[in-house]
Amino acid sequence: MFKYRQNLHTHTKFCDGSYTVKEIIEKAIELGFTSIGFSGHALTTFCRGYCLDEVSTLEYIKEVKAQKQNYKGKIDVILGTEYDYYSSGDLDEFDYVIGSVHYLETRDGFISIDTRTPKKLEDIINKYFDNQPIKLVEEYFRLLSDLPNKLKRVDVIGHFDLLLKSSEIKKIFDQESSEYRAFARKAIEKLVSKGCFFEVNTGAMARGVRSIPYPEPWALKTIREYGGKVIITSDCHKIDKLDYYFDGAVEYIKQNGFTEVYTFENGKFIANKI
Ligand SMILES: [Zn+2]
Numbered sequence: 001m002f003k004y005r006q007n008l009h010t011h012t013k014f015c016d017g018s019y020t021v022k023e024i025i026e027k028a029i030e031l032g033f034t035s036i037g038f039s040g041h042a043l044t045t046f047c048r049g050y051c052l053d054e055v056s057t058l059e060y061i062k063e064v065k066a067q068k069q070n071y072k073g074k075i076d077v078i079l080g081t082e083y084d085y086y087s088s089g090d091l092d093e094f095d096y097v098i099g100s101v102h103y104l105e106t107r108d109g110f111i112s113i114d115t116r117t118p119k120k121l122e123d124i125i126n127k128y129f130d131n132q133p134i135k136l137v138e139e140y141f142r143l144l145s146d147l148p149n150k151l152k153r154v155d156v157i158g159h160f161d162l163l164l165k166s167s168e169i170k171k172i173f174d175q176e177s178s179e180y181r182a183f184a185r186k187a188i189e190k191l192v193s194k195g196c197f198f199e200v201n202t203g204a205m206a207r208g209v210r211s212i213p214y215p216e217p218w219a220l221k222t223i224r225e226y227g228g229k230v231i232i233t234s235d236c237h238k239i240d241k242l243d244y245y246f247d248g249a250v251e252y253i254k255q256n257g258f259t260e261v262y263t264f265e266n267g268k269f270i271a272n273k274i
Pocket residue numbers: 082100102158159
């Protein structure tokens with residue numbers, strides 16, 4: 001079976017990860033990776049602390065570039081960013097961009113929908129969406145499908161159905177319903193047409209919140225139907241999770257109809273047979 005040996009979705013101490021750039025690179029080498037990408041959270045000015053700021057963005061870029069030189073010939077170090085719909089800052093320095101929706105804008109300002117606590121989502125739905133979960137679904141997928149317009153550049157769509165993070169703890173959305181699927185399908189159609197890649201992301205599994213990666217099987221099958229392309233990531237914050245469930249993810253992708261998974265090599269996405 002094809003061994004996936006790259007991770008483009010990693011967070012370091014510069015944002016909300018627990019390890020340094022160097023420690024992650026060393027772990028990647030130990031795992032036999034040929035390349036490793038860094039995707040520091042770009043600044044969201046309304047919510048700081050978890051993300052890079054005006055100063056640490058520059059330090060992060062400098063450090064990843066320095067380590068790229070240091071490790072030349074041993075492993076390819078790639079400089080990326082995870083850019084929220086509402087992030088700000090320049091994208092020119094980065095080799096790739098993961099576009100994600102973690103926040104919604106409400107009458108009370110920005111609120112995070114990236115939560116493992118069902119109660120938080122229920123409160124948001126109550127307060128801002130007339131107690132109708134489908135209205136939050138509509139807004140989430142509206143923002144997600146608008147990423148290619150909003151951002152100067154987006155290569156990969158981050159955790160496609162992040163709204164379902166806590167769905168195994170408590171079911172809030174009817175993700176099997178035709179209404180939910182219509183919004184998700186529209187987003188898939190749009191994002192595929194813009195040439196975006198989708199990540200099969202094992203991050204919530206690594207944190208023990210979900211038993212399957214994002215996206216869920218129906219969405220993944222639908223991405224394939226539209227001709228979408230996928231990569232594998234673990235949204236890594238801790239080095240022992242750098243290749244979390246990668247073999248399982250290859251199987252999962254295969255089971256949902258794909259014959260290829262992509263890796264990013266020398267500035268291009270390359271197909272690998274699975
Ligand atoms: Zn994210």
